[in-house]
Amino acid sequence: MVSSLQLRNIRKSFGRQDVLKGVSLTISPGEVHALLGANGAGKSTLMKILSGDYSKDSGTITLNGSEVSVASPRDAIRLGIEMVVQEPDTALVPSLTVAENVTMEDLLSGPSFISWNNRRKKARQHLQLVGLSISTEKLISECSLAEKQLILLARALSKHASFIILDEPTAALSQNETDRLFSVINSLKKQGIGFVFISHRLPEIFKLCDRITVLKDGNDVLSAPTTSTNADEVIQHMIGELLILEKEHVTNKKDAVLLEAHSFHVPKTGQNVSFKLHEGEVVGIAGLVGAGKTETARALFGADLSPDSLSVHGVQKRWRSPKDAVANGLSFVPEERRKEGIITSFSLRDNLAIPSFSKFTSKGFLSSSSIEKAAAEWIQKLGIKAESTSVPAGLLSGGNQQKAAIGKWLLKGGDIFLFDEPTKGIDIGAKEDVFSLIKTLASEGKGILYFTSELNELFTVADRILVLYNGEITAQFTREEATYEKIMHAATGGQHVTAISS
Known part of the structure; x- marks a missing residue:
């Protein structure tokens, strides 16, 4: 024995x-x-x-x-x-x-x-x-x-x-x-x-x-x-000790609704979600492992097709592919950046330009000089550390790869951004750069859905917080209402344990 x-x-x-x-x-x-x-x-x-x-x-x-x-x-x-x-x-x-x-x-x-x-x-x-x-x-x-x-x-x-x-x-x-x-x-x-x-x-x-x-x-x-x-x-x-919200958080939220989901079905979780995203707003979507964050983000972007439509700028749209979502101003930075966010064997320049090739095409020909110029400009703006625009993206650090995964959408243009675990596997300095970039996007009137299991990050970037558990939005908090304890309670299904106990 x-x-x-x-x-x-x-x-x-x-x-x-x-x-x-x-x-x-x-x-x-x-x-x-x-x-x-x-x-x-x-x-x-x-x-x-x-x-x-x-x-x-x-x-x-x-x-x-x-x-x-x-x-x-x-x-x-x-x-x-x-x-x-x-x-x-x-x-x-x-x-x-x-x-x-x-x-x-x-x-x-x-x-x-x-x-x-x-x-x-x-x-x-x-x-x-x-x-x-x-x-x-x-x-x-x-x-x-x-x-x-x-x-x-x-x-x-x-x-x-x-x-x-x-x-x-x-x-x-x-x-x-x-x-x-x-x-x-x-x-x-x-x-x-x-x-x-x-x-x-x-x-x-x-x-x-x-x-x-x-x-x-x-x-x-x-x-x-x-x-x-x-x-x-x-x-x-x-x-442990409860986190205190940053006192100097500035919200850029406006009245205009950029994106609205009403009982939107997420195929891979089998659940429906409802929410609104306003102009200049950062909505944090919190969830631990298995909560359905990635599945929800992919469905909203058209990577996993839902039978339901979304309201984009007040107009009902149903995606047939991610291409439809991009054409309507959506951008998606996935959790697995090396598998889905960048092409590691391609140059940094080409990774940044891929979604925007139509911008650089005339009479069926790509303008290499225009791509080079635009890529160099965004590399400088984003603070990407690379020897040249031609360096393979796979040789960059995790933080610089993430900046490239984000930068390609900034070059493309759009006003609704979906970030899925954007700070996964990057160092503290790179995280601060990502937070700063998100705040800048919000100040420009963009709408951001920020999916994360790093709950403390929500207190840095989010104006409002939704909590996912088993694919369902089980709680919603304003920034003033939110505490780490409340979020964790909802994210771990604590309310269900309480219900069972009572």
């Missing part, structure tokens, strides 16, 4: 930044232990240490009362520690079958002679343990997201895992799929398997988990049985 897995006084720094400052965590067999914390609290780093991806600077990890070394993912697997990642596609091979993915370990470290009948039989046995009835010959590329989650869980069991880390496993699941996953977890719990459950969704935490640990700024600030705490206490520990 495996006893508890204990992490004691774990410390980790990256350069001068202390990410973990002496964190302790105990995972017991047959227990689901929730690990909570705002962005940057240290959750991911702690779990990467436990799964062998990072090495700890100091502290101990013990199993069955003896100190163990987890210096690599192979060590973690040997000790019975498995991680089911948030994005299953990064851990599965789409061109292989379900059986091949479930029994991948046999291919890597099993006998040289491979019995495919045995592998299929083993895969079926472990799929049965997670309640998944699909053909073992089905390709992963043909599986749904919920099926992929369970396939990863089956693979963990095939390696004789005793402790399984689940990183935001319900972020993209429907309620029925979530209920099914919870049923599987509860069944495995009875077999003595211990879980670490990372989630921002408090209703799920209080429904499923036996114990809660909260991290804040690299410290464990709360560890308690779920039954002895409540949503308000958890949220308070997650945020």
Whole structure:
């Protein structure tokens, strides 16, 4: 019988930044232990240490009362520690079958002679343990997201895992799929398997988990049985001291409505959203992982087609593609800038000019000199640090890539901007540049929808704040009404926990 897995006084720094400052965590067999914390609290780093991806600077990890070394993912697997990642596609091979993915370990470290009948039989046995009835010959590329989650869980069991880390496993699941996953977890719990459950969704935490640990700024600030705490206490520990609004915030909001959504259907969340965006206004749309921010932004821009129309400058419009949205003055800066915001192999000059090629075309020919001149002008305006306009965008820093992703829309022109996690992966100085740029756009009468999970940023840029939870706008605050605590309460589904409790 495996006893508890204990992490004691774990410390980790990256350069001068202390990410973990002496964190302790105990995972017991047959227990689901929730690990909570705002962005940057240290959750991911702690779990990467436990799964062998990072090495700890100091502290101990013990199993069955003896100190163990987890210096690599192979060590973690040997000790019975498995991680089911948030994005299953990064851990599965789409061109292989379900059986091949479930029994991948046999291919890597099993006998040289491979019995495919045995592998299929083993895969079926472990799929049965997670309640998944699909053909073992089905390709992963043909599986749904919920099926992929369970396939990863089956693979963990095939390696004789005793402790399984689940990183935001319900972020993209429907309620029925979530209920099914919870049923599987509860069944495995009875077999003595211990879980670490990372989630921002408090209703799920209080429904499923036996114990809660909260991290804040690299410290464990709360560890308690779920039954002895409540949503308000958890949220308070997650945020610590309440933030105070900047006193000198200047709003540029006018009466004119630039964009209005009325029961606008978002295909990938299955929910409808309603809001208005005024001239010169920055509307912050807050949401944690799995809230549906990106899905909502993409639908508003026409990247995921909705059957519903939007009111743009008072005229009803329905997008057939993003091209329609751009033609009507919308610009979209996506979260994944390297995949969707810029073309890394293209020059900085060409990235800035792509949406505006028609401006530089005469009689079917592009004017290279005009593009060069315009690109150089915007590089200077945006403060992009690059050796020349011809440098490949992929060689720029994250902050300069983001400026390029924004700059191409400024060159194009437009009056409605959608920013999805615009400060993701950039340094503090670049963040300040992005905030300054957004304030400038608002002062020029542009309307900005600012989608973010970095809730503190809302107090820097937003005039008004909407909160998304499970794809729905569950709360709305004026700048004067908003507090970090209120936003976090709505963003974690705290109101649902309160309703259940009462």
